[in-house]
Amino acid sequence: MPRPRKPVARPVIAIAGLGIESSTFSPARTEAPAFHPLRGEGVLTRYPFLAPGEPLTEAADWRGALVGKSLPGGQVTAEAFASLSDELIERLAAMPALDGLWYDIHGAMTVEGIDDAEALLLARIRETVGPEVIVSTSMDLHGNVSRELAHGSDLITCYRMAPHEDFMETKERAARNLVDLLTSGAPRPVKAWVPVPVLLAGEQTSTRIEPAKSVYAKVPEVEATEGVIDAAIWVGYAWADEPRNRAVVVVTGQDVAAVSAGAERLARAFYEAREDFAFVAPTGTLDACLDDALASPDRPYFISDSGDNPTAGGAGDVTWGLERVLARPEFTDPSGPKVIYASVPGAAAIAVAEAAGVGASVTVTAGAEVDDRHSGPLTVTGVVHAIRQGDRDAGTEVVLRVGSVYAILTKRRKPYHHEHDFTDLDLDPRGADIVIVKIGYLEPELFDMSAGWKLALTPGGVDQDLVRLGHHRIRRPMFPFDRHMAEPDLTARIISPSDEPLSGTDE
Incomplete structure (x- = not known):
C-alpha cells in the first residue's frame, strides 16, 4: 500500500x-x-x-x-x-x-x-x-x-x-x-x-x-x-x-x-x-536522389544526406556525399543548377578562406579528420562566397562556390535546421534548385520550405541500414534483426x- x-x-x-x-x-x-x-x-x-x-x-x-x-x-x-x-x-x-x-x-x-x-x-x-x-x-x-x-x-x-x-x-x-x-x-x-x-x-x-x-x-x-x-x-x-x-x-x-x-x-x-x-520520405542512393531532383520541376528540392547526420550522432565530417555531388557534370559550370550543401567541417580550410577573404579563389582541404572510413579528406578549389564568425556550434562558417555548388564548410560540425542558418550566409535556400543537408527527417522549417524531398541512404556513423551496422550487444530477439521471432x-x-x-x- x-x-x-x-x-x-x-x-x-x-x-x-x-x-x-x-x-x-x-x-x-x-x-x-x-x-x-x-x-x-x-x-x-x-x-x-x-x-x-x-x-x-x-x-x-x-x-x-x-x-x-x-x-x-x-x-x-x-x-x-x-x-x-x-x-x-x-x-x-x-x-x-x-x-x-x-x-x-x-x-x-x-x-x-x-x-x-x-x-x-x-x-x-x-x-x-x-x-x-x-x-x-x-x-x-x-x-x-x-x-x-x-x-x-x-x-x-x-x-x-x-x-x-x-x-x-x-x-x-x-x-x-x-x-x-x-x-x-x-x-x-x-x-x-x-x-x-x-x-x-x-x-x-x-x-x-x-x-x-x-x-x-x-x-x-x-x-x-x-x-x-x-x-x-x-x-x-x-x-x-x-x-x-x-x-x-x-x-x-x-x-x-x-x-x-x-x-x-x-x-x-x-x-x-x-x-x-x-521511412518518412522516399529513399534511394545519393545518385538516384540527385537524378530525381534534377528531373523534378519541384523547387527547392531537398535531399537528406542521412548517414552522417550530426543531430543523430554522426561525426559530421564524412566527405563522401559532397565528393559525389562535386563529381556530377551537371554542377561543374557556375551557370548549372544551384546546389547548396551543408556541411563539412575543416578548420584548416576555414583558416585559408578567412585569410583570403570573400571573393577570393582558394584551394582548401576539409573533412575526414574523424570519420575517414568512407572517403578521405576532400580538396577543392572555389570562390569564397561568404564568411560568418561566432556561431555557437560551428565557430566559423565559410561558403565556397565550386561550379554551381555552394558548399558550407565549418570550423566545427553544425546542424542546419533553420532558414536563417542559410540566409545568415547570404544563401537563399528557397531560390536554390537542390538543397542537400546532413539530416534524417527534415526539421519543421525545412520541411515546410521543401517542394520535393528524398532521403538518401548514405554511409556514416548513423547509417539507416541498421542490420548491416553490426549490433551485437542488444537483447535478442529484436525486430528488425529477427523478423521471424516468437511473440514477445x-x-x-x-x-x-x-x-x-x-x-x-x-x-
Whole structure:
C-alpha cells in the first residue's frame, strides 16, 4: 500500500542532467565542453516556463545544479562524464534540503566503459539528495529506459512528436507533474514498464506519418485515464549497441490496474505496427536522389544526406556525399543548377578562406579528420562566397562556390535546421534548385520550405541500414534483426516507488 506523504506548500526543487545521443558506430568522441553546461541560476534560463512571473516559477523554489546538453555525437569520454558528473553531484550536495529534483536528460548517452550512464548518474544523485526526494525525469523519445532508470525516477515522460516540436511542452509537463505531486501530498506513484523488442531509426518512426501518428495518438488517451499521471512511448536509440537499446513503454500513476492496462495497450499497439513503419520520405542512393531532383520541376528540392547526420550522432565530417555531388557534370559550370550543401567541417580550410577573404579563389582541404572510413579528406578549389564568425556550434562558417555548388564548410560540425542558418550566409535556400543537408527527417522549417524531398541512404556513423551496422550487444530477439521471432511477452512489469528495493531482471 503506497505510503501517504505530507503536502509541501512551496517545494524546493533542483534541476540537473546531462543530455546527448551517442553513436557507438561513430569513431568520434565527445568531450566535456561540447555539453555547454549551465550552472546555478543560469540553468533556469533554459526554460521559458520558469521565467519570472510564470505559474510554475511561483509554485516552487527552483535551484539550478548543472544541466549540460551536447549536439549528438560519438561516445562521451570517461573523463568528460566523470568531471561533469562530479561537479553536478558537488553542486547538489551544497544545496539545502530538497523536496524534489527534475532530471532533464536525453536518454541515449553512451560513455566509454559504462552501460546505462543516465541510470548510473541518477543513482549517484539519489545517494546525494536522499531517498525521500521525488524525482521527475524528462527525456527524448529516442532515449532508452532501463528498468533501473524507471525505478530511480518517481515520474518519467518523453516527447510525443518526431520531429520534436513538443520538446519544451514535455519539459514543462515533467516539471508540472513534479510540483503537483509534491504539493498534493499524494503517495509516490507506481510505474508499469514494458520493454518492446523493436529497434528502429527515428526516420522510420516519425509521428508525421502512419503508423507512428496513430500509435502516439493513443498516449494522451491513456494519460487521461483515471489513476494515471503520465504515459510515454520511447522508440529507443538505434545507433548505439547496449543491452538497454530498444523501445519501451512506461505509464505512471496511483492505480496499478490502470497503469498496467494502459502500458500494455500502448506496447501492443507499437509492436503490432512494427512491419508498417516506413521511412518518412522516399529513399534511394545519393545518385538516384540527385537524378530525381534534377528531373523534378519541384523547387527547392531537398535531399537528406542521412548517414552522417550530426543531430543523430554522426561525426559530421564524412566527405563522401559532397565528393559525389562535386563529381556530377551537371554542377561543374557556375551557370548549372544551384546546389547548396551543408556541411563539412575543416578548420584548416576555414583558416585559408578567412585569410583570403570573400571573393577570393582558394584551394582548401576539409573533412575526414574523424570519420575517414568512407572517403578521405576532400580538396577543392572555389570562390569564397561568404564568411560568418561566432556561431555557437560551428565557430566559423565559410561558403565556397565550386561550379554551381555552394558548399558550407565549418570550423566545427553544425546542424542546419533553420532558414536563417542559410540566409545568415547570404544563401537563399528557397531560390536554390537542390538543397542537400546532413539530416534524417527534415526539421519543421525545412520541411515546410521543401517542394520535393528524398532521403538518401548514405554511409556514416548513423547509417539507416541498421542490420548491416553490426549490433551485437542488444537483447535478442529484436525486430528488425529477427523478423521471424516468437511473440514477445508484453505484460506490464510493475515497478514500485523509488524508495523501495528494486527486484527482478531487466526483461
